[in-house]
Amino acid sequence: MKDFRIRKQPMRAASYIMICSLMFCLSVTGQENKAPITLEYCIETALQKNLDLKSAHLKTSTSRVNYRQSRLNLLPGANANYNLGVTNGRSIDPYTNSYLDQRLTFSNAGLQINAVVFNGFRLLNTIRQNRYQLKASEMEVREAQQNLVLDVTLGYLQILNNRELLKQARTRMQTTRKQLDRLGSLYREGSGNPADYTDMQGQLALDQATAIQADNAYKGAVLNLYQLMNTEHIPHTDFAGVEPADTMSRYTLSADDVLADALANLAAFKAKELRLDAARNGVKVARADYIPQISVFGELNTNYSSAARFFNETGTAIEETGDFVTVDGQHYPVLREETLRAEEAIRYEDQFNNNLSSAIGISVSVPVFNGFRARNNVALEKIKAEESRVDLENTRLQLTRSIEQAYIDMQSAFDRYHILTAQVTAYEESFRVNEVRFTNGVSNIVEYITSKNNMDNARIAQANAKYEYLLRVRVLEYYRGL
Known part of the structure; x- marks a missing residue:
């Protein structure tokens, strides 16, 4: 038995080490193969967890209770x-x-x-008013959902934009470091120009600072997205991309088409219309104070x-009344029969x-006189209705201006993207030539750095134009109520 235990213990230890190693490998493989976060996942999570959206749902619940109570007020009390x-x-x-x-x-x-048989249709108009307010609250929930989807989408695109800029910054830094290593070797061998080496060191420091700023902007965009989703930040996560640049096509709808869809479908505008209907019914409710x-x-x-008490009969008794009659000079008392009663609670x-x-x-x-309360209530409700009408018209005006501006920005971004794409192609070819010339000692470092910066700046501008176009398209689709 002793020898058996001595032989068995190494087998158990080996099995334990093998299992742990397998679990570690599976864990590492799971992390490496973890699917990137998609825009759809971010939107779904935000719709489930965003606190502002939950607050909008609670306001709708309050409006629903008020509407239900106004209908129940028709019942007798x-x-x-x-x-x-x-x-x-x-x-x-x-x-x-x-x-x-x-x-x-x-x-x-x-x-x-x-x-209540009749009160100037106060109850019926109150029901209509609360029904419009309930529908407006439901539209405001849709508005909050649409706003949240737009914010998440724009935040997601900002992450992709910053990620691409970060990638370019790191690539830029790596290219500079390779040239610095080459110049360093030449400098140590005594055949290089010391000024070229130090200039390249300064360029590397600039590229490193740019990469740090790009990394900070990327992390800030990720943090903003997770705040919208109301979830904890997940480290080492990746985000799925969107349409590649070569499939980007010009937006086919006009600004007037977008405005027509917005006026027909946008929840924010329809909520304002319903609030105006509710305010108009509020005037009718106030006028009921004039009617009996x-x-x-x-x-x-x-x-x-x-x-x-109850008094129950228990019998009778003959009692003298105190009166008397005289017969032949003889006085005789007057008697009467009394009913005897017993008291009972x-x-x-x-x-x-x-x-x-x-x-x-x-x-x-x-209503005869109530200190002009009825007249003043009607006046106040009319003011509220006018405020709702002005708010609706202001919303229409702001919506028109915003759509026109977003459409202009979208067209500008699309045109700039294609112009910058051609510029990037030209600068990439220029940098390729200058890099070969600089490596072979034909050109100087100033020409190399200038060519490199031109290419890098063109790439950054191209990326910004690309994501600005995608962003403006999402904004226009939001205005259409999609």
């Missing part, structure tokens, strides 16, 4: 009351309405029902008193049944 108490001293007996000077236990209960209100009512009441439930009373009727409330 019913109220019940019950009380029980004790009085000491002089008080009114609720059973007999007479004064008592004793300890008294009392109780009463009632049920009242009231229904007609209601019907019904009541059922009962009460109890501890002083209430009335039970609580019996009094509630016996004391029931009911009433039904109709009531009319006519």
